[in-house]
Amino acid sequence: MEQLTDRKQGVIRSIDWWTVAIYVALLTFGWLSVCGASYTYGDTDIFSLSARSGMQIVWIGTSLMLATILLLLDDRLYDTFAYVIFGALLLLLFATIFNPHSIKGSRSWLVLGPLRLQPAEFAKFATALALAKFMGRYGYDISKTRDFLKTMLIVLLPMLFIVMQRETGSALVYLSFFLMFYREGMTGSVLFTGVAMVLYFVIGIRFAESPMWYTPTSVGHFIVSLLIQIFSSVMIGVYCRDWQKALMCLAVCLGVTVVCVLFSLYVIPFDLFWVQVSLCVLLIGYCLWQAIRTRVHNYFWIMGFVLGSLVFFNSADYALNHVLEKHQRTRIYVLLGMEEDLRGAGYNVHQSEIAIGSGGLEGKGFLNGTQTKLKYVPEQDTDFIFCTVGEEEGFIGAAGVLLLFLALILRLIHLAERQPTAFGRVYGYCVLSVFLFHVAINVGMVLGLAPVIGIPLPFFSYGGSSLWGFTLLLFIFLRIDAGRYVLNN
16 A cells, blocks of 8 residues: 555656646637637627637536546556557547538548547547557567558558548648657658658649740659659668769769750750650669669669659649549649639638738737637637637737747657657657647648648647547656656666
């Protein structure tokens, strides 16, 4: 009995109260923002349960109760039942696909009488636990192909089920786990490949219809093909450690390109894209020959990068026009400046930018915003709630909120790095990766810097599912961190 009491006292002493204080501060400012976003001129009671500000108090109260329960539980339970929790959430996600209730075109909500729950919000902490359990086992090595593929399967399964629920935004959040993979030893080439794919997509789509000077060549196609050649040549120098061959490949590609551009400009105009594709094919052949001749396996990876880049780029247009929904395509076009559509897909962002800009330096004051009070901004108390902060609290208030989130992220990094077990460290980095993704994308889309994918701002957006989901993520980690005292003593 005395040992159990000592354990509880050790856990209480070891709870990171700084993070708890940041959590409470974010909840407080979040509630004030929900009040500002949902308030209508003439309302007399912001605490009424018929108002969203009143219901948010209920969600905050239940979240605080949930946080307390999580801190009281034994931290070993999360390790022991990680796979069970993950399996249960996968079954729930799969069952939600066949949900007859469709809300705004999405089947991601379970409607239980007056209560609506979104399993995708809870699947984040379950996936993080499963990853921590699998990656924390003895002998795990992310550089081994078999271990890496199994790890990817844990991430891709919930993503697949959420996409099938027509909730693409929530599915994209799971890509944030790649930040944790990088911390745990994943090669930087994977992140580089991801960044390259984004560049191919943005440049290729944005400038696909722009002709290059007086030739029939698409600027987008030309630049992407040239980037593939440059990236591949540099990779030969970096990963095969042969800068002489790398510079030779780069010189040949650039030399042939310059000659063909001049020929197309002053002799016979033709589509330079096919020359660029031919150069990429030659690079593939060269890498294959070098891999066989030198037995350096990295040439195979570079060859796969070139081939994958070509396949991805040439399939991006098909995916854009035949896989994505019409409203999703329009959002991409608006973000890339290809369409304006201020009355359609660009309306939310345009009104949000007006609201934030009208706040100025110090803001208009609590409940004194005009754009938000007149309901010009759709979803202003959920996905676009940050515009309320900008309008009512101004630049100072918005910067303060971002600094609070920065403090939370930095604190989570500190906690994750001091974990004595791989399980705790991996879970900690999963948590901070999810928070970082949500904050960056949500604030980015409100400011018009990121596509509108419909994800909440942690602790600010109205709703119980997201608030409970973020609370579960954070306080499970705080309980795991508090258990380090008992582990080390």
